[in-house]
Amino acid sequence: MENLTTTDAIRKMKVGDELSFPAKRAEYIRTITGSRLIPERKSGMRWSTVVDMEEGTITVKRIA
Secondary structure, three states: OOOOOHHHHHHOOOOOOEEEEEHHHHHHHHHHHHHHOHHHHHOOOOEEEEEEOOOOEEEEEEOO
C-alpha cells in the first residue's frame, strides 16, 4: 500500500470513494477539500464532508 499524504489520498479518490479520518482533523480536512485543491476543483473535482460526532470521524466522499 502506498504511503500517501492526506492531500494526495484525497486527490487520488475516484467518484464515489470515501475516506474517513478522526473528527479532530475536520478543520484541516475541510481546508484541503475547499482551498488547497484549487486546480482540481477548477477541473471539476468535488468532495463532500460529513462529521459523525458519535463515531468521532469525518468522512470525505468524492462526488464529482
